[in-house]
Amino acid sequence: MGAKVAIVMGSQSDWKTMTCAAEVLDELGVETDVRIVSAHRTPDRMYDFAKGAADAGFQVIIAGAGGAAHLPGMIAALTHIPVLGVPVQSKALSGEDSLLSIVQMPAGVPVGTLAIGEAGATNAGLFAAAMLANNDEELANRLKAWRQARSDAVAQRPQD
Numbered sequence: 001m002g003a004k005v006a007i008v009m010g011s012q013s014d015w016k017t018m019t020c021a022a023e024v025l026d027e028l029g030v031e032t033d034v035r036i037v038s039a040h041r042t043p044d045r046m047y048d049f050a051k052g053a054a055d056a057g058f059q060v061i062i063a064g065a066g067g068a069a070h071l072p073g074m075i076a077a078l079t080h081i082p083v084l085g086v087p088v089q090s091k092a093l094s095g096e097d098s099l100l101s102i103v104q105m106p107a108g109v110p111v112g113t114l115a116i117g118e119a120g121a122t123n124a125g126l127f128a129a130a131m132l133a134n135n136d137e138e139l140a141n142r143l144k145a146w147r148q149a150r151s152d153a154v155a156q157r158p159q160d
């Protein structure tokens, strides 16, 4: 069976951020399908991807974009598969433009919007894993262990 999580991004330049989503899903043993898809630059590719997402077996789509970040919302408009949006940090406006482009969707077309940048991408990966874990006990156990390991790694006291 193919990947249940698709990670798409508007440009190659987003990969440094979006790799964080791919990495955490890889650590959790969740296969991903990673693609460059742009509402602006490759609208036909975006349409075909979004329209085919359900038949391709995707259960969650993580979409990252920066600046005028229409990609997550446009994909959400074309499919019922849940879309998690990652605002990529832009040079001109530090990602506030990306965040506002993604988060303020009209009622009826939801995009679950994460934080700006790498933390948002990591959390998108964890969120996608948590959604899949509802129907996958082994993944739920791996996710619990991952979270526990992170918790255990936090020192009790600050070091000098």
Ligand SMILES: Nc1c(C(=O)O)ncn1[C@@H]1O[C@H](COP(=O)(O)O)[C@@H](O)[C@H]1O
Pocket: 009, 010, 011, 012, 013, 014, 037, 038, 039, 040, 041, 064, 065, 066, 067, 068, 069, 070, 071, 072, 088
């Ligand atoms: N926001 C979008 C979309 C889209 O929303 O369809 N397509 C590309 N982009 C964004 O343009 C930024 C700059 O791209 P370049 O670095 O290629 O110039 C990237 O962050 C990308 O996500």
